[in-house]
Amino acid sequence: MTYALILPASNLVASGVQRAVYLHPTDRNKLIKVLKSNSDMPRRRNFNGVMDRWFPSTRLRQIRKEYTEYLRVMLKHPEPEFHAPMSHMFGFVSTNMGLGCLTERVMTPDGQLGETLGAKVKKGTLTDEQLSLLNDTVARLFTHNIRASDMNPKNFVFGQRDNGSGPGPEECVLVDGFGDIHAIPVRSIGKWSNRLGLNDSCKRLAQNTGLIWDAATREFSR
Ligand SMILES: Nc1ncnc2c1ncn2[C@@H]1O[C@H](COP(=O)(O)OP(=O)(O)O)[C@@H](O)[C@H]1O
Ligand SMILES: [Mg+2]
Known part of the structure; x- marks a missing residue:
């Protein structure tokens, strides 16, 4: 081979x-x-x-x-x-x-894998700045109408990614769980139904991280 x-x-x-x-x-x-x-x-x-x-x-x-x-x-x-x-x-x-x-690769400045939201919540090291980065990412998932039905805390990674001329700024990146992961499609492709689905996923993410999800502002807080 x-x-x-x-x-x-x-x-x-x-x-x-x-x-x-x-x-x-x-x-x-x-x-x-x-x-x-x-x-x-x-x-x-x-x-x-x-x-x-x-x-x-x-x-x-x-x-x-x-x-x-x-x-x-x-x-x-x-x-x-x-x-x-x-x-x-x-x-x-x-x-x-x-x-x-x-x-x-979403990484720390020394090339190691960035830490997941799950790890940060567990250790209690999630900063306000990182919470804003998570909210920024979630806002872009809604804006671009991206299917993300598995918002597991382990699927969000904080770190930098190369932007072609070196490491970019720190951000929160969804590394897995996008697309409709259900074996049987539970929602059609409509924007409206996808927003409902994203909202559900965010609610679940809040339960799994101890954060609070506000469906009106579409933001997480503590
Ligand atoms: N692009 C990435 N950058 C940094 N770390 C990552 C990346 N993708 C995955 N990881 C790390 O590897 C773990 C497993 O990868 P993932 O793609 O979520 O696999 P699985 O489909 O088995 O859940 C993630 O929870 C995260 O810690
Ligand atoms: Mg995963």
Whole structure:
């Protein structure tokens, strides 16, 4: 087998439910997200078995929705000044760990992964400035009518991203959970219904972080 990239095991820096996150071996501004294999699947050696193991259908649908939503938003906003509330995705690469998605790294000045909203809330280190950054990101999700049905506190990362000429300002970035992640679509594409859905997601995020969500102003507070 030949791979576009070899990922040393030591580059593994985070792991979610679905994906293992590796530092890009040569580009400090990027991460590689590799889908975890579904080890519970019976092991079949034929093509379908391999595909099933790696892409059970619901999972595949959810993952596809995330990339589709990314494409939809970016094609709608090709203007250079567009400030995306979610992390950029640069396509796929074959790696020794499996299919990887090349992703923009949200990081601290020394290149480490930025801290999640969940981690900050747990430690009690979320600053007022960072709360404003979260509100700014949420405002852009509403403004651009982005589907984000999984506003898990672990999916918001604080840090800087490279803006082409070096690290940008600190911001709060949604790194996962956009697109309609439900196996059965619960809301149609309408703007109005998406706002309702975003509002629900924000309410849930408030419950999970101890923050207060004001649906009228669309802002979190303490
Ligand atoms: N673009 C990113 N920049 C910095 N950290 C990230 C980024 N994407 C993911 N992470 C970190 O990796 C964890 C898991 O990644 P995620 O994409 O949420 O995987 P999963 O789909 O398994 O939840 C996140 O909770 C976060 O801590
Ligand atoms: Mg996640």
